Amino acid sequence: MSAKQRPLSPFMIGPYYRPQMTSILSITHRATGAGLVVGTLLLVYWLVAAARGPEAFEHAQMVLGSKLGQLFLFLWTWALFYHLANGIRHLFWDAGHGFEMEKATQSGWAVVWSSIILTFLCWLIAAP
Structure with missing residues (x-):
């Protein structure tokens, strides 16, 4: 296999690799786990x-x-809701649903927005 045909590592971010929604959400899931x-x-x-x-x-x-x-x-609070929403997303994946790229992107955005909305709602409700 010639050097130009070899697959590139996802760690070569820049002109060689464009981060995907699933990879960014995976990294964020790990970071929020550490934050929790x-x-x-x-x-x-x-x-x-x-x-x-x-x-x-x-x-x-x-x-x-x-x-x-x-x-x-x-x-x-945001990390908690993000981790929860992404965990639910993974439960659907475990059941074999949502692997198509379009659905994976849609569910990824649903995780992002639901975590933001739930965080603000929680703080609005809990604020004195």
């Missing part, structure tokens, strides 16, 4: 602070109530 781990550790910090007493809880509330804390919680 970090967010869950923050949730554990908040629960431990609540168990330790009023001073520790007040400090945790101050940290999570800050602008940076609120931004992190917002992104964690």
Whole structure:
């Protein structure tokens, strides 16, 4: 096989490879999974602070109530909904549905938009 006929690695992004919706969603799914781990550790910090007493809880509330804390919680909420929606998409794939490129792209956009909409709805409903 000559060098020009060999398949190119997907890591050669640029003039040789155009990222596809499925690959971007897969990478994002992995990243949101890692983000959920970090967010869950923050949730554990908040629960431990609540168990330790009023001073520790007040400090945790101050940290999570800050602008940076609120931004992190917002992104964690989005990661949760994205991971959930993409997991449901994968359940359909496991059942053998939606492998056609057009349907895979449509379901990918459904995952993106549903995660954004659910995040905003959650924050609108939960906001004091």
